[in-house]
Amino acid sequence: MAAKYIIGIDLGTTNSALARCDATVDEENSRIEVRSIPQLVDANEVAERTLLPSFLYIPGEFDFPQGSLALPWEPEPKLVIGELARKRGAESPNRLVASAKSWLSYAAVNRSTPILPWQAPEEVPKLSPIEASSQLLRYLRTVWDSREAGEQGQFALAEQDVLLTVPASFDEEARELTRRAAEQAGYEQFTLLEEPQAAFYAWLESQGESWRQRIKVGDLVLVCDIGGGTTDFSLILVSEEHGELTLERVAVGDHILLGGDNMDLALARFLQQRLEASGHRVDTWQLQGLWHQCRMAKEKLFESPKTQSRPITLLGKGTKLVGGTITTELARDDLHQILVEGFFPKVASDELPARQRRVGFQELGLPYAADPAITKHLARFLSEQVRNSPEAAGIRRGGSGLACPTHILFNGGVLKAHVLRERVVEVLNGWLRQEGFEALGAQQILEAPDLEHAVARGAAYYGKARRGRGVRIRSGASRTYYIGVESTMPAVPGMPAPLKALCVVPFGMEEGTDAAIPDREFGLVVGEPAEFRFLSSSVRKQDKIGTLLEDWGDDIEERGPLQVTLKLDGQLGKIVPVRLETRVTELGTLEVWCVSRDGQRWKLELNIREKTKR
Amino acid sequence: MNGFWERVAVAFRCFFSILFDGDIPKDIAPVRGRPSGQVPQTPAAQAPASAPKEMDRPVPEASARAVQMLALLQRDGRLIDFLAENISTYPDAQLGAAARTIHECCRKVLEQYVKLEPILNSEEDQPVTVQSRFDPAVIKLLGNVTGQPPIRGVLRHKGWQVKDVNLPPLPQGSGRMVIAPAEVEIS
Numbered sequence: 001m002a003a004k005y006i007i008g009i010d011l012g013t014t015n016s017a018l019a020r021c022d023a024t025v026d027e028e029n030s031r032i033e034v035r036s037i038p039q040l041v042d043a044n045e046v047a048e049r050t051l052l053p054s055f056l057y058i059p060g061e062f063d064f065p066q067g068s069l070a071l072p073w074e075p076e077p078k079l080v081i082g083e084l085a086r087k088r089g090a091e092s093p094n095r096l097v098a099s100a101k102s103w104l105s106y107a108a109v110n111r112s113t114p115i116l117p118w119q120a121p122e123e124v125p126k127l128s129p130i131e132a133s134s135q136l137l138r139y140l141r142t143v144w145d146s147r148e149a150g151e152q153g154q155f156a157l158a159e160q161d162v163l164l165t166v167p168a169s170f171d172e173e174a175r176e177l178t179r180r181a182a183e184q185a186g187y188e189q190f191t192l193l194e195e196p197q198a199a200f201y202a203w204l205e206s207q208g209e210s211w212r213q214r215i216k217v218g219d220l221v222l223v224c225d226i227g228g229g230t231t232d233f234s235l236i237l238v239s240e241e242h243g244e245l246t247l248e249r250v251a252v253g254d255h256i257l258l259g260g261d262n263m264d265l266a267l268a269r270f271l272q273q274r275l276e277a278s279g280h281r282v283d284t285w286q287l288q289g290l291w292h293q294c295r296m297a298k299e300k301l302f303e304s305p306k307t308q309s310r311p312i313t314l315l316g317k318g319t320k321l322v323g324g325t326i327t328t329e330l331a332r333d334d335l336h337q338i339l340v341e342g343f344f345p346k347v348a349s350d351e352l353p354a355r356q357r358r359v360g361f362q363e364l365g366l367p368y369a370a371d372p373a374i375t376k377h378l379a380r381f382l383s384e385q386v387r388n389s390p391e392a393a394g395i396r397r398g399g400s401g402l403a404c405p406t407h408i409l410f411n412g413g414v415l416k417a418h419v420l421r422e423r424v425v426e427v428l429n430g431w432l433r434q435e436g437f438e439a440l441g442a443q444q445i446l447e448a449p450d451l452e453h454a455v456a457r458g459a460a461y462y463g464k465a466r467r468g469r470g471v472r473i474r475s476g477a478s479r480t481y482y483i484g485v486e487s488t489m490p491a492v493p494g495m496p497a498p499l500k501a502l503c504v505v506p507f508g509m510e511e512g513t514d515a516a517i518p519d520r521e522f523g524l525v526v527g528e529p530a531e532f533r534f535l536s537s538s539v540r541k542q543d544k545i546g547t548l549l550e551d552w553g554d555d556i557e558e559r560g561p562l563q564v565t566l567k568l569d570g571q572l573g574k575i576v577p578v579r580l581e582t583r584v585t586e587l588g589t590l591e592v593w594c595v596s597r598d599g600q601r602w603k604l605e606l607n608i609r610e611k612t613k614r
Numbered sequence: 615m616n617g618f619w620e621r622v623a624v625a626f627r628c629f630f631s632i633l634f635d636g637d638i639p640k641d642i643a644p645v646r647g648r649p650s651g652q653v654p655q656t657p658a659a660q661a662p663a664s665a666p667k668e669m670d671r672p673v674p675e676a677s678a679r680a681v682q683m684l685a686l687l688q689r690d691g692r693l694i695d696f697l698a699e700n701i702s703t704y705p706d707a708q709l710g711a712a713a714r715t716i717h718e719c720c721r722k723v724l725e726q727y728v729k730l731e732p733i734l735n736s737e738e739d740q741p742v743t744v745q746s747r748f749d750p751a752v753i754k755l756l757g758n759v760t761g762q763p764p765i766r767g768v769l770r771h772k773g774w775q776v777k778d779v780n781l782p783p784l785p786q787g788s789g790r791m792v793i794a795p796a797e798v799e800i801s
Contacts, residue, residue: 044783044785045782065786065787065789066787067785068785068786285799311711311714313711313712313714315695315712316712319695319699321695321699321716322696322701322704322708322712323699323704325708325711327708327711
């Protein structure tokens, strides 16, 4: 059975999301919606959230009261997944599996052996990175099947068209492991899509028809994705294939383990030092509370540019709540110094991230980034890594070999902060100017709304587009156009001859294409003034070219007629049998070519391009 | 402890054990030291598989819900810690800082679990008219209380009523009387 839904799933390192779109509704009316995911947010409490934190907690005997983990579809789950897993994992880290996705791409460990939670005590049952990812996917499938699959389960997820996103930096093996994890979770018809591409499609969706004014074939888009735990850079070249927009990923950076969590931790540590300097002790648990408060204060400061500082209050531990209360504040200057200067310093394009001097023995574990300066990682990406990419030829470069993008696309929760986006653009523009290119202006900065769900939305949009005619590079006619044809009938006094409408431009016909009306000839009046009547319809979208209509009620409207005299070698008032060919030019003009049997051609022209609303 | 015959059995066992062994039976010894509510899994108690694990009388739902509301305010807002503390010695500034945080968190609890609404939705200290017959539990009249509706007066307090209660399911077992579990950190 053909799938009813197209589902986009963003399996993120910190958060996962799911978006869906109805494939049976026609293209204009189908909307993409992010679906909420019910999950345990506390013992005994299931709530809806649009994001599913990608955390798994393996409960032991003493973690939760009996029966308090019941889910509507599973009374005694063996694993806790989602917000409660993250919450409890913060209290008891031994049993928490986090960042399963990053482990899936870490080649130094055997990814099919049960190693997570990393270095947990023996008694904790372990999962492999594949199993962990598979459990997350299985959770999403179970949620879907229990709520959206219909009475008889006819819309089960296994039968829908699923698009699953993976980072562009995943190598073939990591992708294969992701596929295996999905298959283990019961997914059947799924396609892997790269995250930067999904982010771009999310931006396209948000623009409606006006995206063509900002992006052209040949543009080089830098996708800058900074999430909770990871940073990914990639370069996408916009190209086309048979008139369809295709995105070619020409360069990808490493999967850098650096993100929003590092930033919040940096703020928390800074305040911890300030508090300890004034005599207060801040232990591990209070540091957690400080971390959380810093994140809230940071968001408030980013949202309201006029506020200069936010108070931070750490309540006392135990029952000495007020007695142990410590207060401090996060000032805007602190925020600027630590986040903007610390993580996004203005650097030259040849400044590479510092490599810490390696101590001889290393603990094994995920390779966290040593240098927190994201702008340096960007510099490295644009200079070194792009040089080594196989598609390097198509990339616009400056004199020093630095890749110079024409546009920038932001993705990831961290970049919701306007200040950070501005800083990245500022640094990039400095490099572009140095290389002799124009700086990026507002039109070149692509921002999709809803950065947290963009990848899931974009995946669903891509699925929808490839089912239909894809995202077309050129715009299509927004109405169906007809030309009036007078029918041959005996004259009746007082009654004008009835008009038939011949479809010459079907709905959606692209600019720059042409079509012919086969097998039919019409009589063209030449040598004397004649009226050519054009009609259009915004409702009749199914009419094919060459369809001749007699009755159309209100569906078709007439535009003003074209009064023209077509010349034929001094002949007056003749009717010449012609075939019709139509062409819609790149400028949005309709040309109706009338071709006679001996090859003579006459042209009728009409401008049909409508102004797109901004 | 369990029913009458259980007690008789234990009493006899203790009697004979002390008489002949000098001590109460080993499996009963720990019980005597335990707080009530934790009963050993004697075979008689295990036989009915559906019997509740703890031998206390089951907590009536109304009490359990009252405890649950307090538990939510404590979990997310630490209200009970705040109210239980002796705040007389703390300076206003410190108290104020703590109160601000607790206020914000407890508000969220109310928003999430209980839909509060004013009863008379007008501005306080402004004239208001009470139109029809009303229940004194819903609107309280002060001052020169005479006459029949419609009654004109000045609104002094909007009143609060609950539109909707949206509490999560009650915990099973001994969790029903718990506002906050004790926390023990292991290093």
